[in-house]
Amino acid sequence: MKRAFVFCLVWLLATPVLAKNYLLKGGQESVISYKMTQKIKPAPDTRKIILSFVIPTSFRSSTYHQIVQDLNFDFSPPPSNRSEKTDHRGNKVVEVTWEPPSTPITTTTRLRVINSLKLETLKTNALFPLKELPGDVEQYLKSTEQVDVNNRQVRAKAHQLTDSSKTQFDAIQKILTWLVDHMSYVVLPFSYDATYSLQSGKGNCQNYSHLSAALMRAVGIPVRIVNGITLKQPYDINTGNSILTMKMAQGRHSWIEIYFPDLGWVPFDPQSTELFVSNRFIRVEVGIDNHETHQDGLTRWVQVGKRSSQPYVEEKIRAEFISDRNQLLAHKTNYGPRELLFSPQVEAAFSKVPSLPQPPLPQRVPEDELKQLQYLEPYIFGNLDFPENIDFLSVRGPVEQGKEGTMEMRKNFLVETAEYVTTQGNQYAQTFILTKPTLLKKIGLALHKFGPQGQLWLELLRDENGKPGKYIATSEILPVSQITYSPGYAWVDFDFSESPVLLSPGRYWVALGFTGSPIVNWFFTYGKPVGPADGTRYKTMFDETWSRSLSYEFNYRVIGLVTKQQ
Numbered sequence: 001m002k003r004a005f006v007f008c009l010v011w012l013l014a015t016p017v018l019a020k021n022y023l024l025k026g027g028q029e030s031v032i033s034y035k036m037t038q039k040i041k042p043a044p045d046t047r048k049i050i051l052s053f054v055i056p057t058s059f060r061s062s063t064y065h066q067i068v069q070d071l072n073f074d075f076s077p078p079p080s081n082r083s084e085k086t087d088h089r090g091n092k093v094v095e096v097t098w099e100p101p102s103t104p105i106t107t108t109t110r111l112r113v114i115n116s117l118k119l120e121t122l123k124t125n126a127l128f129p130l131k132e133l134p135g136d137v138e139q140y141l142k143s144t145e146q147v148d149v150n151n152r153q154v155r156a157k158a159h160q161l162t163d164s165s166k167t168q169f170d171a172i173q174k175i176l177t178w179l180v181d182h183m184s185y186v187v188l189p190f191s192y193d194a195t196y197s198l199q200s201g202k203g204n205c206q207n208y209s210h211l212s213a214a215l216m217r218a219v220g221i222p223v224r225i226v227n228g229i230t231l232k233q234p235y236d237i238n239t240g241n242s243i244l245t246m247k248m249a250q251g252r253h254s255w256i257e258i259y260f261p262d263l264g265w266v267p268f269d270p271q272s273t274e275l276f277v278s279n280r281f282i283r284v285e286v287g288i289d290n291h292e293t294h295q296d297g298l299t300r301w302v303q304v305g306k307r308s309s310q311p312y313v314e315e316k317i318r319a320e321f322i323s324d325r326n327q328l329l330a331h332k333t334n335y336g337p338r339e340l341l342f343s344p345q346v347e348a349a350f351s352k353v354p355s356l357p358q359p360p361l362p363q364r365v366p367e368d369e370l371k372q373l374q375y376l377e378p379y380i381f382g383n384l385d386f387p388e389n390i391d392f393l394s395v396r397g398p399v400e401q402g403k404e405g406t407m408e409m410r411k412n413f414l415v416e417t418a419e420y421v422t423t424q425g426n427q428y429a430q431t432f433i434l435t436k437p438t439l440l441k442k443i444g445l446a447l448h449k450f451g452p453q454g455q456l457w458l459e460l461l462r463d464e465n466g467k468p469g470k471y472i473a474t475s476e477i478l479p480v481s482q483i484t485y486s487p488g489y490a491w492v493d494f495d496f497s498e499s500p501v502l503l504s505p506g507r508y509w510v511a512l513g514f515t516g517s518p519i520v521n522w523f524f525t526y527g528k529p530v531g532p533a534d535g536t537r538y539k540t541m542f543d544e545t546w547s548r549s550l551s552y553e554f555n556y557r558v559i560g561l562v563t564k565q566q
Contacts, residue, residue, distance in 0.1 A: 297411030362505030454516025
């Protein structure tokens with residue numbers, strides 16, 4: 001029996017909600033001028049610096065196409081040696097050496113890329129389990145330290161999810177549906193391997209890639225890891241009665257490609273839970289895991305004696321969209337996993353994932369009863385996990401012992417996920433749900449100020465049908481000059497304690513207001529680790545309502561007092 005299955009962008013909620021699944025149609029096509037600049041300052045007594053780059057190549061799949069043009073490397077000062085090779089995974093590697101490095105080094109990678117996404121009905125007749133795979137594909141079933149296919153828990157979960165599957169797509173959608181319900185995004189996980197991800201339910205893009213690869217390889221589905229770059233240019237999806245804006249950070253990213261006998265290699269992004277990758281992705285390097293896909297961005301060096309100092313490395317990415325066509329329409333269905341999903345239509349036999357019922361909001365307490373309660377117990381609630389005071393331009397991976405007496409630092413996937421929220425055209429709002437009667441004291445936002453001058457404040461609003469509604473209170477006005485500068489993001493608290501603000505259990509919104517000319521970024525987390533899928537919204541100066549939603553959740557904290565009886 002042939003059916004279309006909706007599988008796509010999903011974010012983890014604090015509680016199960018009615019499924020919001022959408023079939024996408026349409027596409028994207030962009031011409032992008034891309035530039036990456038690295039500045040390397042060698043440590044004292046460095047005898048040799050070796051840098052590695054992987055050349056992005058053109059790629060074509062059933063959904064995502066990449067055409068690379070006008071690639072150019074510029075090195076200043078000129079290196080002592082430059083070589084090129086193609087590794088056993090097909091990656092084209094450029095290696096440049098300075099021996100000795102007499103001055104700071106600047107490298108510039110430029111290219112023009114034509115990226116497109118075409119979402120039409122995908123048709124696959126691949127049965128499960130797969131049989132008679134090509135030799136160059138079969139190698140992507142192997143077990144590694146990061147993708148431990150032989151781990152007992154990994155194999156048990158993979159078989160539990162797929163033993164009833166008759167088609168490859170059914171097995172894949174069951175694994176990825178479980179994964180996105182199980183995993184939540186964190187910027188700095190304790191480890192990046194699949195077993196840690198399975199046990200903790202936490203991770204960044206590497207964890208999502210490794211766990212999905214481990215579960216699929218354990219049941220004979222080939223998966224390869226892809227490393228590349230995501231660009232911060234947002235794009236809209238028209239859902240009929242609203243606009244959903246999608247946005248990634250600008251930086252390094254890890255995703256996967258799954259082999260279908262009748263489709264070839266098809267890209268998926270488990271972290272964003274898409275059955276595709278958008279044309280905001282630049283594909284660079286492939287391998288069996290992220291330990292192997294380490295050549296692009298690798299820095300190695302040799303020092304005199306046994307010194308342990310390391311070079312300073314700064315990396316900047318700039319992308320100009322010379323042209324950008326985006327037309328994606330979404331049609332809502334009434335089935336699928338429990339969270340927000342987007343996908344092209346897929347024609348294949350599959351098992352429907354039933355929707356879960358939406359639980360009621362916490363029961364409200366009448367205002368006169370709120371005033372009679374005693375608020376004595378400190379309370380902090382919110383989306384609290386973000387990397388404080390980190391300079392994203394210079395942060396690198398840990399120093400490790402390399403081959404032939406070298407030390408090395410690999411690229412990392414720590415990216416700056418933030419929105420410029422003081423643009424004159426938009427206002428941004430974040431929802432939160434209280435489960436206890438609360439005496440509100442402060443609400444904090446994870447902000448980074450660039451300047452120059454102005455004032456900020458927060459407006460507290462009621463919820464009306466899932467959108468910001470009537471006004472409740474305003475915080476004290478905070479001059480931007482009073483926000484302490486830091487190299488990264490830090491909590492900035494807005495004071496509501498001048499007059500008592502008593503809040504019943506329920507859903508609320510906080511909207512950022514500003515005047516003057518402040519330049520402020522608000523950090524966000526991929527997905528919805530705390531709140532509902534429609535819980536981050538914005539409106540333009542032309543919008544009468546908050547009809548535009550965002551695909552992520554801002555980092556915020558609510559500070560107050562609650563009653564001990566609760």
